[in-house]
Amino acid sequence: MKKRIVVLGASGSVGSQTVDVLIQHQDLFEVVALAVGTRVYFLEDYLDKYSLEYACVQYYEDYIRIKDKYPNTKFFYGDDGLISLTSIHNIDMVCNCLQGFVGLLPTLNAIENKCDIAISNKESLVAAGSIVMEKARLYKARLIPVDSEHSAIFQTLRGNIRKDLKKLIITASGGAFRNLNRNELENVTKEDALKHPRWKMGNKITIDSATMMNKGFEVIEAHVLFDIPYEQIEVIMHPESIVHSMTEYVDNTVIAQLGVTDMRLPIQYALTYPRRIHNNSDVLSLTDLKSLTFKSPDFKRFPLLDLAYAVGYLGGNMPAILNGANETAVELFLEDKISFLDIEKINFEVVKSGKEIYLENPTLEQIIESNDWAVKKVKEVLSRL
Incomplete structure (x- = not known):
């Protein structure tokens, strides 16, 4: 059927x-x-x-x-x-x-x-x-x-005992500006930001990749989906985007999921789970790979990743506030109304103000209200930029 x-x-x-x-x-x-x-x-x-x-x-x-x-x-x-x-x-x-x-x-x-x-x-x-x-x-x-990173974690967790898990390792390409310093980011354009080096994605997520907010959200998402404490979720930079994520266990074994940069692979896995079926994607040729590189992220270079961790630890309605602020800020950037670095300023300002309306266990209605509050707050912050 x-x-x-x-x-x-x-x-x-x-x-x-x-x-x-x-x-x-x-x-x-x-x-x-x-x-x-x-x-x-x-x-x-x-x-x-x-x-x-x-x-x-x-x-x-x-x-x-x-x-x-x-x-x-x-x-x-x-x-x-x-x-x-x-x-x-x-x-x-x-x-x-x-x-x-x-x-x-x-x-x-x-x-x-x-x-x-x-x-x-x-x-x-x-x-x-x-x-x-x-x-x-x-x-x-x-x-x-469906996200490639969370699909990778989902797959590498299969067949393993959850209590044996030590940590999740989420890989990040670094986005369009991974090789630029903070000074060079001051004058980047929307067109520059939309040129992701590895993935072809929608505009909003491509901008989030450039700010590393997308990776921050993926940390929160991993915490939610897999019920893992934040201190057991690590982000590492991996510009080749071949290793989509990894799980590390108490015996120090690391299990990784590798594949070409084709979203149809995790999409198909979600559709057919728990089965695997043939597809028409390119085959990953390990012998053609010159190298795979990994390094720790620079949280000063990518402050929104650090902010996402902090908001995740706070929990409650704070992630909804951050989400509402970021969604609105990215929209403003795509409309050429703010600069790239203004996205960071807006998110930090709204989260700082949001602590005044913090709710530890919000209802659905309060989550919606918190999102709406953040959207309105962005407009206040915008007037001061």
């Missing part, structure tokens, strides 16, 4: 690659629904070739235009439409490839629908990790990571 799949954020970088994997393996999967944002043409291209029971677009104007064009598909729109897709009866998996805080409520709703979730929407886990994981345990829903 085919696995019935819903893909949220289908027109984004991870989402479109997810759809590509699903098309390659139509013998195993049935795509039930796709949700897209502004790239409605992606959905139309798909519907011109394949059938869908349901679809969702971001804006009402697109909904009005497209719903009569494809009468055999039931359409939804907006954030409510995302909830409708994750409420569909008799689906097996939701692939949450949405970018940003908007992915949180669909994640929670999919859990309540007792679906497996292939999750690349790290904001769900950063902002509301304890709530998401508690609900997943309650409804017995499986969260399978």
Whole structure:
């Protein structure tokens, strides 16, 4: 029987690659629904070739235009439409490839629908990790990571006894500016920041990679997904991006997962878990590798990585505040309204102010309020830059 799949954020970088994997393996999967944002043409291209029971677009104007064009598909729109897709009866998996805080409520709703979730929407886990994981345990829903680093950890943990784990080792490429010093960062442009040396990703995550905030969020995400204390999560720089992450055990054995830089590999693993199947990706040739290099990160060079650790240790609603601040700051940078280093200034200022509204055990409503507070606070900080 085919696995019935819903893909949220289908027109984004991870989402479109997810759809590509699903098309390659139509013998195993049935795509039930796709949700897209502004790239409605992606959905139309798909519907011109394949059938869908349901679809969702971001804006009402697109909904009005497209719903009569494809009468055999039931359409939804907006954030409510995302909830409708994750409420569909008799689906097996939701692939949450949405970018940003908007992915949180669909994640929670999919859990309540007792679906497996292939999750690349790290904001769900950063902002509301304890709530998401508690609900997943309650409804017995499986969260399978899609990020290459967390997929690597997920894979290297298999077959090992958890109490024997010493630490997680998350690798980082260093992003577009890994070879620049602090002075050189003062005049970098958006175009410079979007040139990731290894991965082809969406704009927001590419900027986060350049600031190393993405790696900081991945530390928080690893803490949430694998229930590991922060002091047992280490980040190391690995510019070749061949070793995607490692696990170290009490006998000092280190198990690593290696592969080419192709997101379709962790995507496919999440879709087929616990099976492994053939794919069309390039094969990693170890004999062609000249060297693999590793070094400790410079926290003064990448202060947002240090900030993410600090916020993770604080817990409560602080990760939601950091997420809201960073999401807004990156958006401003992509709109050419602030400089690259202003992203750091904004995050530090908002987190500092956020300690005044710290909540140790926030509810979902308080998490949402904290995110909204951070977004508004960024505008205050912006006026002082």
